[in-house]
Amino acid sequence: PLVPMRLLLDHAAENDYGLAAFNVNNMEQIQAIMEAAQETDSPVIVQASRGARSYSQDNYLRHLMLAAAELYPSIPIVMHQDHGNSPETCKSAIENGFTSVMMDGSLEADGKTPADYDYNVKVTKEVVESAHEQGVSVEGELGCLGSLESGEGEQEDGHGATGTLTHDQLLTDPDEAERFVAETGVDALAVAIGTSHGAYKFTSKPTGSVLAMDRIEEIHRRLPNCHLVMHGSSSVPQELQDIINKYGGELKQTWGVPVEEIQRGIKHGVRKINVDTDNRLAITGAIRKVLMETPEKFDPRDYLKPAREAMKQVCVARMVSFGQAGQA
Ligand code: G3H
Ligand code: 13P
Ligand code: NA
Ligand code: ZN
Numbered sequence: 001p002l003v004p005m006r007l008l009l010d011h012a013a014e015n016d017y018g019l020a021a022f023n024v025n026n027m028e029q030i031q032a033i034m035e036a037a038q039e040t041d042s043p044v045i046v047q048a049s050r051g052a053r054s055y056s057q058d059n060y061l062r063h064l065m066l067a068a069a070e071l072y073p074s075i076p077i078v079m080h081q082d083h084g085n086s087p088e089t090c091k092s093a094i095e096n097g098f099t100s101v102m103m104d105g106s107l108e109a110d111g112k113t114p115a116d117y118d119y120n121v122k123v124t125k126e127v128v129e130s131a132h133e134q135g136v137s138v139e140g141e142l143g144c145l146g147s148l149e150s151g152e153g154e155q156e157d158g159h160g161a162t163g164t165l166t167h168d169q170l171l172t173d174p175d176e177a178e179r180f181v182a183e184t185g186v187d188a189l190a191v192a193i194g195t196s197h198g199a200y201k202f203t204s205k206p207t208g209s210v211l212a213m214d215r216i217e218e219i220h221r222r223l224p225n226c227h228l229v230m231h232g233s234s235s236v237p238q239e240l241q242d243i244i245n246k247y248g249g250e251l252k253q254t255w256g257v258p259v260e261e262i263q264r265g266i267k268h269g270v271r272k273i274n275v276d277t278d279n280r281l282a283i284t285g286a287i288r289k290v291l292m293e294t295p296e297k298f299d300p301r302d303y304l305k306p307a308r309e310a311m312k313q314v315c316v317a318r319m320v321s322f323g324q325a326g327q328a
Pocket of ligand 4: 197
């Protein structure tokens with residue numbers, strides 16, 4: 001069944017594991033996640049960005065999620081709005097059957113300009129009040145995602161702050177986190193610790209100076225009962241980069257968030273881990289391979305099936321390493 005996210009996060013906290021939240025835009029991605037969940041006996045968080053909702057159309061997306069719930073009646077599934085930019089976006093998500101919403105008030109409604117603390121509290125609190133009345137969970141975000149290597153905010157894929165952010169804006173302040181959770185009543189808090197969206201996170205394997213896992217430990221000490229969320233948490237595996245480049249792609253060498261660092265976060269209150277890029281890489285590599293090796297093919301199923309399978313393998317791997325396998 002579709003369930004509120006709070007239910008799964010509470011269970012994860014009680015049993016010391018984390019849940020991957022995978023982004024979806026179409027049927028094959030939902031199928032990949034559900035097959036991985038079935039195979040590993042995992043509860044599921046599926047999330048759709050604003051871009052995903054407009055790409056897939058709300059009606060298609062809603063019915064695909066209802067199909068997943070119907071096909072897998074024993075698996076609890078959360079349908080989450082990723083990076084809601086305003087209370088209106090969160091409201092329309094709830095009207096479309098989402099069981100959880102993110103009000104990302106770390107940025108203004110343009111999704112670019114870093115917002116001030118009071119704005120963030122105001123919009124997040126407004127969403128919490130109406131969502132909770134309807135049994136829907138809410139994730140907030142404090143601090144701006146972006147690179148501690150370059151000081152750049154998010155640019156790739158068009159979301160996040162553009163331009164240069166200060167070191168303080170790139171790291172969630174633990175004092176502010178305490179106040180924010182008390183003032184808004186969020187179910188989960190996304191923190192900024194030096195990760196960024198997309199493939200190009202780090203120019204070498206990250207160390208503590210560019211990936212501030214110690215911030216998570218500090219925030220968890222202050223807020224032991226708060227469910228923490230890590231965004232920008234794809235690991236960007238070398239094998240997936242290599243497959244794309246072997247079959248005609250042109251990715252620059254890059255590094256993501258090592259799975260061991262995420263596992264360290266899970267020991268310190270991280271309950272939701274957002275992963276999109278790894279699945280994008282897996283899908284693209286599989287499609288490139290088929291098209292390069294068998295250029296005579298033109299039935300979409302010939303490349304979408306291997307693409308779905310490649311995404312499923314990424315989902316299985318994350319479900320196992322985050323500890324959600326066996327918890328459905
Ligand atoms: O927030 C990041 C996810 O990767 C979704 O990306 O906004 O391009 O759909 P998107
Ligand atoms: P990645 O780009 O690292 O997969 O992050 C996805 C994300 O944070 C979605 O909100
Ligand atoms: Na989210
Ligand atoms: Zn994100």
